[in-house]
Amino acid sequence: MPASPRPPADGRTRVVVVGSGWRFLSGISYYTCRLSNALATRYEVGAILMRQLLPTRLYPGRERVGQRLNALSYDPPVHVFDGIDWWGVPSLVRAVRFLRAFRPDVLVLQWWTGTVLHSYLVLCFAARLLGIRVVVEFHEVQDTGEAQHRWAALYCRTLIKPLLRRTDGVIVHSAFDRAALRSTYDLAGVPDEIALHGPFDHHDHNPVPTARRASGDHVRLLFFGTIRPYKGLEDLVEAFAQLPERYTLTVVGETWEGWTLPAELIAESPAAGRITFVNRYVTDAEVDEFFHAADMVVLPYRRSSASGPLHIAMSHGLPVVVTAVGGLVEAASDYSGATFVTAGSPRALADAIVSATANAGRRHTDPSSWEKSVAAFTRLFARMGVPIAQKDQETEITASSNQTVPVLAPDLR
Template sequence: MPADGRTRVVVVGSGWRFLSGISYYTCRLSNALAERYEVGAILMRQLLPTRLYPGRGRVGQRLNQLAYDREVHVFDGVDWWGVPSLVNAVRWLRSFRPEVLVLQWWTGTVLHSYLVLCLAARRLGIRVVVEFHEVQDTGEAQHLLAAWYTRKLIKPLLRRTDGVIVHSAFDRVSVRTTYDLAGVPDEIALHGPFDHRTTELPLRVADGRVRLLFFGTIRPYKGLEDLVEAFGKLPSHYTLTVVGETWEGWTMPADMIAESPAAARITFVNRYVADSEVDGFFADADVVVLPYRRSSASGPLHIAMSHGLPVVVTAVGGLVEAASEYTGTTFVAAGSPSALADAVLSATEKAGRRHTDPSSWEKSVAAFTRLFARMGVAVTSSSAVTSSSAVSSSPQEAVITASSNQTVPVFSPDLR
């Protein structure tokens, strides 16, 4: 334990080279934990051969503005082939000697590296926490070999896990249904805000148009095709901007946009945009529409809430818990373009004013603190946790629904 008495925690997750929502989440969580703990971060640098990555054309480009706090000790990073990076990471872990190792779980590509880090941690007497963002990446799950590999080799990792973090009650059920975690304590840490890009922007001057925004990677479970169809049912003073990089060869939405009778009112930015551009797209929007067929967490949802914008979101998975306390939310059933069009019309009444984002990283840190205590980790008090209610607050109760086309894996995060 460091001289100032703080417990040491190391977070392991995606680095900046293969930029994704998990990269941002790993950084935001590390910075938030550093308000209370002595924090280190081990970054997964080269996740897999670049040619196999859906966003291969931007690998290594500096698109992010977010950075790790100077108080966070960063090891960057671990490459998928392991030598010498993984050996060096174990040495770094041994030198830092945390009480807790927190593994961000979102893809099977990191599994072999996580197993090595987990084994090293247990030999050093370090407790291991797995934070689940999903059971398995939806793209990986379509490949039988990748799905089999992950389901088999994650078992020895979970047998050595001391605690689990999930983002919602829906996720808790999904994880415990999928994996044998009997006797392993868990806590729900609602996703913290993605407000690192947000600047105080004036409300857009009304000009008679209603601007809709879809933001995030374009994948089969995102439901963008439902939005494109729904948009064709809206009055002519509505416009739609779609901003996102196509993954998994999912070109149906792009084809539908090109063929839509309302194509002249649709702007399609088909790439992964830099942080410096994000504010502009949200500042120019009246309503954000996220028509997911399934989801565990959504970075675009949290960006929208950070900007105070009305959001139309499907009532699936963990999104209910994430958005139910936000006054700008309009929930809608998944997979129904007609219902989506009606929800957009309803949400338009909420435009023109800022809504308050109810999420906070302090609540996330409080959930980790509760879990550490249940695991038997000695946690000292800190002035960084400013209220006892933040530590003792319980996760909100919510009715969780899923679309009728729900398939394995049962939840997926859209963090960008």
């Protein structure tokens, strides 16, 4: 049932965030929740969740739809409507009623998939009629899987235009995304801001440093995330076979888009005995366990705008070998544990892993911050002409909870 919005307590600016709910769990589900909770430290916040994104049988992770795998939840100050179903009636009507009752100053639409486009158009038109300003936050221009289907790509490219014509501001995660977005769509006159992805430190339930073995012993590598063609896992499997026997690899991820090549290569690898393959979407508690058991995270993406696994790794203070593609360089450029490598080269990847082993054994400081993200939204709101109370403009910028842990000697993390 939808929560009933309360009247504003102190005249604060009101914001409603629209994004993925928990039923079709993905990284955007976590991002929507974390952003809403962060904005609620400054603004009166509501959240409208996309509940049933599409027919369950069409979803890559159809077997787990509706399962409770997340431990994260919305903070009590956030008023949550859960949620909108793809067929619209009556859920979309109720969402508009929620929007009208909450009466926000700004509606923030999370963009990551074309399956939400028709619902977003309705919400956008309703917002404009109510005098609500509209912001679209782009996680990528279009989902890579959808872009491969001609009709899905045409649908998105066509129907997103009336949405963008009614958009007052845009948020992106990097200068790379900004350039890609503006080269794809006509956004002349629409202000934008770069809000670097905030930390995913909700997975790190053991932030207190604990003693560990020296980095010269066995080195445990971790690949984490959905297994899709652009993730480059096949490059890592090939690179891993070139590494000394003191290296082990754990692959944790759910196969999407029928991309079974990595699984086949793992089974055929001469180093298969040193590879553990967990081919499913894991719970939050398991996420924490896998990252705490790792010495290094390897993300060999062929392309990417942003990466939730990268931010989970940084929140755990782990060394990360990541390809220098898309917005990932900007996301990790200030992280002392990052080693960048050319995409699509297993030999270069193997060399980078060996080189990055020197970073293992200590906890690196995560530079990301949700306060910085909120500050970027505040700047955009001001440029859009949204009245911002003076107290809401004052922000104490801190970083991930990882920042509370000092950088330690090489034998500790």
